[in-house]
Amino acid sequence: MTDAIAVLDFGSQYAQLIARRVREAQVYCELFPWDTPAERVLAIQPRGFILSGGPASVYEPDAPSIPAYVLQSGLPVLGICYGMQALTHALGGIVAPAAQREYGPAQVETLRPNPLLPPGSHPVWMSHGDRIEQPPPGFEVLARSLNSPIAAIGDPQRALYGVQFHPEVHHTPGGAEMLRRFVVEICGCRPDWTPQTIIEQAVSRIRQQVGGQRVLSAVSGGVDSSVATALVQRAVGNQLIAVFVDTGLLRHGEREQVERAFRRSLGENLIVVDAAADFLNALADVEEPEEKRRIIGETFIRIFEREARRLGKIPYLVQGTIYPDVIESAAPDRSKAQRIKTHHNVGGLPAEFDFELVEPLRYLFKDEVRIVGEALGLPEELVWRQPFPGPGLAVRCLGQITAERLERLRAADHIFTTELAQAGLLGRTPPGSPQRIAQAFAVLLPVRSVGVMGDQRTYQEVVALRAVTTLDFMTADWADLPHELLARVANRIVNEVNGVNRVVYDITSKPPATIEWE
Incomplete structure (x- = not known):
């Protein structure tokens, strides 16, 4: 058995990212719904617990709460966002609605030496509408931000910690190191998940x-x-x-x-x-x-x-x-x-x-x-092959699926990915090189638009191009492709693919969009 961490999920869409960051530190972990029976969670013999974020407010009726066995175990605990608020609420602190919702990038400043946060100022990602008004007895305020005077708390004697920001996302550059500190140095896990x-x-x-x-x-x-x-x-x-x-x-x-x-x-x-x-x-x-x-x-x-x-x-x-x-x-x-x-x-x-x-x-x-x-x-x-959804082109051919529309989509997709590959933008990113595109494809839309080809009116379908950069496929950024490449791809598609007279490029990140359109 390897050393393990139990991540309790309070409904966050990004709870799985916590698990991924822990595994990046070569420590095994499993993700459980917060109300999973204790015997199931304790079966992995965790050396610590991480409490995820979530959409609820701890002061609402029937809000998710920390299971009793977590605090009774005497093991280290790290609460993230809602997890920090749940920890505060359970131990006698005060959580209340924030005067101003804090969503997006922020700077937190470490206030005192502690084993979780390095000294200095750190860029982080915030996403919360509630905040800590008063920490529980025995806790110290470890960090603050402009809108969150209590951005991190800790009780080193009991190895209980909470952070209002999200260390699991890439928008918190030092977050992976904070999680490593918790699971390896505070919980004492051996990094043997290889x-x-x-x-x-x-x-x-x-x-x-x-x-x-x-x-x-x-x-x-x-x-x-x-x-x-x-x-x-x-x-x-x-x-x-x-x-x-x-x-x-x-x-x-x-x-x-x-x-x-x-x-x-x-x-x-x-x-x-x-x-x-x-x-x-x-x-x-x-x-x-x-x-x-x-x-x-x-x-x-x-x-x-x-x-x-x-x-x-x-x-x-x-x-x-x-x-x-x-x-x-x-x-x-x-x-x-x-x-x-x-x-x-x-x-x-x-x-x-x-x-x-x-x-x-x-x-x-x-x-x-x-x-x-x-x-x-x-x-x-x-x-390192380009990811492809199990349903295949069915979820990239929006609207009705016919053999003719599939062939149209297949041809457009081949033009796009071939051009990207020839430009050296697809495939595994060599160490020290700019990040290459993790996934790229064409989508056939169930709409037609007016065009003109050979001095004649056309009323044909639209192809959307999608290319993203990502490390984990749970979050992704749209790829800023060279304009001349996009122009070349669009020109080839409308000239070589029958039934298409317009090409558009998707510049939406994940979230709010998913990588695939369906």
Whole structure:
């Protein structure tokens, strides 16, 4: 067992970022809804607790509160935003509405030496409408900001701390170091959560789960399904059979690329299924994005069930589900967060199906998945391949999905990503180099606009281009692309893709937008 930290989620959309920062410090942690039964949380034998932010106010009736076992444990506690307010409220301090909501960048000044915050002034990210009016007995004020006279508090004797700002987001540059100080220096955790540890534990869990049974793996060619498949193959060898489904919703040349990559390692244990007609028929006349995801999730499962019956009963199905999928789908084990969208392989699964799921990456972030993939020896073109949603082009083809519109989108997307790659803007960022684009794609919009081509009026569809930079895919900034590149891409699309006469560029960050449009 590795040393662990328990993160209690009070409904924050960014609670998972706390977990990611803790793991960056090479300390294992798990994220639990705040009211998870004590025995489940204590089963990981935590050496400390982190309390997340949340949308509630501690003085409201039925507001989430700190479970009794947390303070009774005598272990270190760090409260973040609402977590700090909940800690204050539970221990006899006073929390009240702030005269002015504080949202966005701020400067906090450390007031006295302490093991959590370095001395000096620190840029941080604030997001709160309440504030601490009076700390609990025994607590010292550790830091202040212009609008928050009590921006951090601490009781070093009991190792209890709170910060009003959000150290987990990249907008707080020193936040990762503050979290490292808490989990390593205050809680005393050993930094032993490494790729090798992740692989060893995953292999052990897979073997324990499946025993000597055969396993079917859903392969898409993306990094998530590739690493999940490689982990299961390491665990059970020839018990694994991989199935790649050509949904008809793939990018340009994707089927051929996936077959080449996996045939080398899996040989006859790779099965390719042409199911384009199944998916297009199921999605006919469907425009609502949640319904698209539900249909795609169910169609995938039914195809895998059909293949399993054909091969002789196979009880297990491997999926490349990762933590952001679980978070945004508000799966049952993350029921305190609001659902943003249903991922086809989480909330989009049918209520009943013939498999028990094997999901070795379910609690890993994208960067952890890639590190594990490298440690497993997967080729770089798979590990650092452009992310692609499981529903494929269905969630980039807004409105009705037809073979004609998909081909239009596929062509525009290929032009955009090819131009970016030729400009050296895609792919893994070498150390010390400017950050490259983490994800880029085209979206076909369900609107038409008037144009003029060859002195004739046109009334055709619109393509939106999206390119973002991000480290964790939970927050992202739009990429400031060279104007001449955007001009070249737009010119090529309207000249080479039939049915498109206008190209626009999405300059919205995440949040408030998600990376994908649907």
